[in-house]
Amino acid sequence: MSTASPSPAAPYRIPSSLALAARQFPRHRLALVGFVCLLAICLAAALAPWVAPYDPVQIKLGSKLKPPSWEHWLGTDHFGRDVFSRLIWGGRTSLSVGALVVAFAFTIGVPLGLASGYFGGRVDNLLMRLVDAFLTFPPLLLAVALVGLLGPDIQNVMLAIGLVQAPILARVVRGSTLAVREDVYVTAARALGARPTRIVLSHILRNVMSPIVVQLTVVFAAAVIAEASLSFLGFGTQPPQPSWGRDMSEARRFLADAPWMFMAPTGIIMLCVLSINFLGDGLRDALDPRAWRTRRRLADGEG
Amino acid sequence: MGRYIARRLIQVPLVLVVVSLMTFLITRATPGDPVQIMLGMQTSKEAAEAMRKEFNLDRSLPEQYVLWLGKVVSGDLGRSIRLNDPVTTLLAERLPVSLQLAAAGMAFALLVSIPLGVAAALRRNSWIDYLCTGYTVAGFAIPNFGLALILIYVFSIRLDWLPITGIGTAEQLSGGVWTYVKPFIIPAIALGTLQTAILTRLLRSSMIDVLSQDYMRTARAKGLMPATVVVVHALKNAMIPFVTMAAIQFGYMIGIQVTIEYIFAVPGMGSAVLNAVVNRDFPVIQGFTLVIAAFFLFANILADLLYALLDPRIRY
Numbered sequence: 074m075s076t077a078s079p080s081p082a083a084p085y086r087i088p089s090s091l092a093l094a095a096r097q098f099p100r101h102r103l104a105l106v107g108f109v110c111l112l113a114i115c116l117a118a119a120l121a122p123w124v125a126p127y128d129p130v131q132i133k134l135g136s137k138l139k140p141p142s143w144e145h146w147l148g149t150d151h152f153g154r155d156v157f158s159r160l161i162w163g164g165r166t167s168l169s170v171g172a173l174v175v176a177f178a179f180t181i182g183v184p185l186g187l188a189s190g191y192f193g194g195r196v197d198n199l200l201m202r203l204v205d206a207f208l209t210f211p212p213l214l215l216a217v218a219l220v221g222l223l224g225p226d227i228q229n230v231m232l233a234i235g236l237v238q239a240p241i242l243a244r245v246v247r248g249s250t251l252a253v254r255e256d257v258y259v260t261a262a263r264a265l266g267a268r269p270t271r272i273v274l275s276h277i278l279r280n281v282m283s284p285i286v287v288q289l290t291v292v293f294a295a296a297v298i299a300e301a302s303l304s305f306l307g308f309g310t311q312p313p314q315p316s317w318g319r320d321m322s323e324a325r326r327f328l329a330d331a332p333w334m335f336m337a338p339t340g341i342i343m344l345c346v347l348s349i350n351f352l353g354d355g356l357r358d359a360l361d362p363r364a365w366r367t368r369r370r371l372a373d374g375e376g
Numbered sequence: 377m378g379r380y381i382a383r384r385l386i387q388v389p390l391v392l393v394v395v396s397l398m399t400f401l402i403t404r405a406t407p408g409d410p411v412q413i414m415l416g417m418q419t420s421k422e423a424a425e426a427m428r429k430e431f432n433l434d435r436s437l438p439e440q441y442v443l444w445l446g447k448v449v450s451g452d453l454g455r456s457i458r459l460n461d462p463v464t465t466l467l468a469e470r471l472p473v474s475l476q477l478a479a480a481g482m483a484f485a486l487l488v489s490i491p492l493g494v495a496a497a498l499r500r501n502s503w504i505d506y507l508c509t510g511y512t513v514a515g516f517a518i519p520n521f522g523l524a525l526i527l528i529y530v531f532s533i534r535l536d537w538l539p540i541t542g543i544g545t546a547e548q549l550s551g552g553v554w555t556y557v558k559p560f561i562i563p564a565i566a567l568g569t570l571q572t573a574i575l576t577r578l579l580r581s582s583m584i585d586v587l588s589q590d591y592m593r594t595a596r597a598k599g600l601m602p603a604t605v606v607v608v609h610a611l612k613n614a615m616i617p618f619v620t621m622a623a624i625q626f627g628y629m630i631g632i633q634v635t636i637e638y639i640f641a642v643p644g645m646g647s648a649v650l651n652a653v654v655n656r657d658f659p660v661i662q663g664f665t666l667v668i669a670a671f672f673l674f675a676n677i678l679a680d681l682l683y684a685l686l687d688p689r690i691r692y
Contacts, residue, residue, distance in 0.1 A: 211631015219654030
């Protein structure tokens with residue numbers, strides 16, 4: 074229930090921080106645009122069988138390498154397959170890898186980061202050195218190596234990218250945990266005799282949730298690009314399944330004859346990542362009460 | 377300072393041992409037998425056994441790792457199972473190529489980010505500032521291989537100005553300056569654009585920060601030329617975080633070249649690792665990842681040292 078306009082009789086209720094953030098979010102116009110674009114891409118991918126005008130894998134050699142037209146909005150590829158339909162179906166892979174990586178990074182990274190930040194000492198030292206070791210591998214090369222060794226399969230792609238992203242998230246969570254660990258409410262909870270698990274789960278986690286949410290948008294964007302890169306190198310989705318990265322790799326052979334073949338996937342990846350980044354910026358502002366005040370002050374001062 | 381450097385340098389071998397142990401375990405825990413891939417299915421049992429023995433693959437895992445580590449300490453990274461060459465020979469071929477490509481990408485990033493970041497900070501909310509924001513936002517979103525394809529399409533196919541292959545070839549190295557530089561241009565832009573975005577954004581914000589400091593007003597008040605104020609007083613201070621970030625990013629660049637190497641047929645480190653992974657060439661995977669990780673670690677230490685060198689307030 075919204076408490077935006079309480080009737081005079083109703084007692085005033087303090088809106089929850091989530092409700093406040095939800096009200097704040099649409100003020101960031103680019104973030105709203107990003108959210109709408111991302112939602113549209115997700116819906117199109119989810120409803121691919123109904124939205125895509127053509128079968129993404131059916132070969133029609135009679136209409137190969139056709140430029141964009143009313144029939145084929147983004148042209149056709151070297152097998153006469155509709156590029157637009159392949160984009161829509163390809164979104165399924167990219168977005169589901171993105172979502173799975175986010176879930177994986179969250180399940181691994183958040184507990185590790187919380188434990189490292191809250192308990193400190195030897196646990197912290199051990200975990201962070203492990204994170205350091207992971208971060209000395211170049212992310213893409215590590216993912217390529219893992220997928221190459223495990224076999225090109227969507228679960229392995231997800232696992233490889235997730236293993237790269239989870240340590241980064243763990244480090245962010247650790248930093249934020251360190252910052253709130255000594256806050257008064259944590260000391261108060263400890264003084265009241267709360268057990269560490271309770272302190273971490275119900276006091277600290279709530280207060281480090283906003284950097285986590287923002288970092289998860291970064292993870293999602295990184296996962297989309299990483300999946301495309303892996304598929305581009307031949308280590309991800311295998312043909313004839315549609316995939317943004319794989320289709321770009323195929324398009325290399327037809328750069329001169331069919332530039333739409335590489336431009337369409339490049340464009341959709343950019344749109345997707347831009348949307349996620351704007352969404353992340355908006356969330357960062359909406360979840361940080363200090364940013365609201367600054368913005369209002371700026372608006373008052375300049376407006 | 378000396379003690380700090382010493383402590384950081386002592387940590388390097390420790391981290392490398394962890395990294396190599398992880399690589400070792402990952403390669404051994406995943407399916408795929410290098411000997412079988414090398415010899416094919418029809419090979420005799422004896423030949424396979426002999427080869428296993430030759431590469432110590434018949435020993436227990438702890439033994440294999442310790443033997444490998446012992447040789448590494450004396451500078452021997454073993455031999456490639458696939459190519460039968462020493463891994464160090466392969467490295468001597470591949471590393472210079474990768475370093476040149478990374479340097480080219482970094483050179484592009486510096487050439488663009490310094491003027492763009494400074495101009496955007498000096499003229500906030502002007503067209504150049506919007507150009508800077510647009511460039512950084514786009515630079516973060518475009519995958520480098522997508523950008524590479526766009527650049528190839530425009531500059532080599534449509535305009536026919538620049539070649540798309542030729543890095544690491546004999547002709548490139550023996551020709552003049554232009555023959556040497558030409559094949560690097562498109563790969564450098566594609567590779568360096570993300571770094572350009574990161575560095576431009578950083579320089580813009582640190583310039584804005586420095587420009588609002590009191591000493592800037594003092595410098596202007598005592599009648600210094602605007603150019604002197606900007607370059608000597610503002611840029612010099614704003615460069616401190618910039619140089620650090622540039623060093624860290626350079627450390628990354630060898631590892632993120634894979635896609636660029638793949639498109640432009642560059643015989644670099646990334647494509648070597650790619651092939652080694654496909655063939656389960658364990659010594660190559662282990663040797664190359666070790667070198668890439670070491671490069672990254674040293675770039676990070678260099679970044680910290682530069683930070684202390686440029687900013688006298690920092691004491692380690």
